Amino acid sequence: MSGQQQTFTLSGASCAGCVRKIESALKAVDGVDDARVNLAERTLTVTGSVSSPTCISAVESAGYGAKRAAADPRKQRELQRDKDRQHFRKLMWRSGLALALGIPLMLWGLITGEMSVNTSTQQLAWGCVGLITLAVMAFCGGHFFTGAWKAFRHHNANMDTLIAVGTGAAWLFSMAVVFFPHWLPESARHVYFEASAMIIGLINLGQALEVRARGRTSAAVEKLLELQDPTARVVSESGEVDVPLEEVQVGDQVRVRPGEKIPVDGQVLEGRSSVDESMLTGEPVPVKKAAGDNLSAGTLNKNGTLLFEAKKVGAETRLAQIIEMVQNAQSSRVPIARLADTISAIFVPTVMIIAIIAALVWFNWGPDPRAAHTLVVLTSVLIIACPCALGLATPMSVMVGVGKGAEHGVLVRNGKALQQASNLTTLVVDKTGTLTEGAPKLTDIETDGDVDELLTLLASLERHSEHPLAEAIVDAARDKELSLHEVEDFEAITAHGVRGKVDGRLVLLGNRKLMSREAIEPGDWQARAEDLAAMGRTAMYAAVDNQMAGVIAVADPIRKDAKDAVARLKNLGLKIEMLTGDNQATADAVAKQLGIESVHADLQPEDKEKIIGELQQKGIRVGMAGDGINDAPALARADVGFAIGAGTDVAIETADVTLMRSSLHGVADAIELSRATLRNIKQNLFGAFIYNTLGIPVAAGVLYPLTGMLLSPVIAGAAMAFSSVTVVSNANRLRLFKPSSAQEVRP
């Protein structure tokens, strides 16, 4: 392998002289095979096995600047897949060749039973077979031997060591039988060339199957990569042209037609359409887009044509960030893996010692043929003990689990977050924006007179107010297409409400205090207002010309799916506590409707973090769901912070779990997924442990008194080869994971 290509973008290079200087500076660096500068594109391509910081410092010492150019992830993935395919073919080829020798030899032994060496003809014949076996072992399994030797020189022992020692011992013993048969009792003059060949063949086959199965574990990232079309339709003064995606610049105007994918992140300039964002957010309903709305690369334009301005391109797009995050998370560690680590650290030398002890026991106290039994036990123990499955157990599951999360709009930051999310006992939820829409709406308007007339008056008045609730009233009037009037003498009375003259009538809108201040008797309306307040709504009194006109109520409506999601979470065994800065009455009302028992109201932002800390001190494992920006300290404090619906760059960078979809269902999905992943990891670890803890004694011969047979090294080889295939396949089973839907939860 002659290394690889890396591309850098150059700064400060502008002439042919610079090109020569940079190229020769790099060619002087160890490991560089070739260096080429493209002056037009200001890029430098380096071939060879050299790290990019070395290249950059070489460019810098020549007096220029260089930065690593972002590689196209799709090309990289394609390259990787090609390499995997090559590797697969190589392994299959090696396996085929070794099995082509091993299987006939084994059949010969089974059918004729003649694998012993007694005559000089047999010596010659088996000698030849021995040499062929050696050639096959060197060609198909040479890497095991070089690896074992090199590791040995470094006082290290690894998988290769076990395979090399195991197959090598079988071969050496067989050759000893060929050359000096008379040293051994007649019953032990048996050769084991077929075992060596078969083991090498089977292990190569196992690794080939594993390479194939592993390819599937990264399917989720591949799906994300495929979301982008390779070209974009850029509109300029000279017309519309399809340009490669990499050439789209920030500020370009891009057109997407119905059925096309949005190529880069941007903001709509013209047109209306609905866009399917489910691939990024998991949100099934298409979102309407019009001028001013944001678009994300990789989402699908459904029915209208949109013209938009490119705001983020290349690695800056949300899609690219998601992909990067998923890839980072996929290779992160899960704390539970530590268990496997401690065991495997001393594993190989320990196994070698066990194998020798077992072999000596058979040699000294075993039944005849002792020499043969000794060898079989030694080889089988070495081969079956290979702990590759143990090492694969967690990374494979994490890989699939994290990828599966991305498919459902659940971005997990790392393996630790994934593990912690699986055993949370309490979920603390921020009310505003998570359980509720986050924007108040007019819910009730009650009057003895005409509703629209009152609404017109109040909305006209509130247009001048800056109170957040005012907007809800103005919006309601706008929805009804009422035309608003001019206001005179507008006055906002702090902590009371507003007053002003609309169409010559004096209009008041505010709380109880406002009415008493103006000496207006609320009468029956007071009871109505109290009813509304008890339902968690903010009720206000309206008076016209010093007469009570009615009450109106504004509330932050509960999100449509919040109740189902809360039910799902409770069903997962989580206790739910609500946090809010709102008053107790409003909070209680929302909690009651959603079936939440525990409420903390009237909170300042810093209180939220404190409450989480207090819960943690009681030993409770707390998850926190909030909408990202103002909840940041609380999200950080919690064992697992779920940033909901943000999908903003900040949230992606800081939250343990980022939910692309603005729904508490995402939290339930994330918890279900993490539990499924952890279960899968435990299955894998259990399987791998059992395999080794049972495999080694069986190979050592504990079943001999029962079965009268020893585990053949060939069977040990097959078991070893397929143990890791089993682990990878089990991890792949996670790809079938589906979050429970709300319907399943409701009785």
Add this chain to the structure above:
Amino acid sequence: MMSVLINVLGLLLITGIVWWFWLAGRKSPLQHYQESLVIQVKDGVYEPDRIEVPAGREITLSFQREDASPCAEYVVFSDLEISKQLPLNHITEVQLPKLEKREYPFTCQMKMYRGILVAS
């Protein structure tokens, strides 16, 4: 005669394994980190496997994996909570945070491939 020989040989092998893999110090030369360093992952070992790196500075190590064995696929700095997937026949860069003055082992996921960073 033969059986005594075999038994002695077996015991010698066990002593040898214990001594070679556990007791004998690993005396590979300490390699100095300068600007960057490519660590080969080849034939079951990291090469170099003892590296002196500057403390208190962010550094980038490059791993070139040419070992197809599945163990070699990840490099793990367990003290730093870092793990990185190493694609085959490819140089992968691993960014390390500022290190305190002490030793940091790095291993494959099964701790069979072992290396050590000496931060000083």
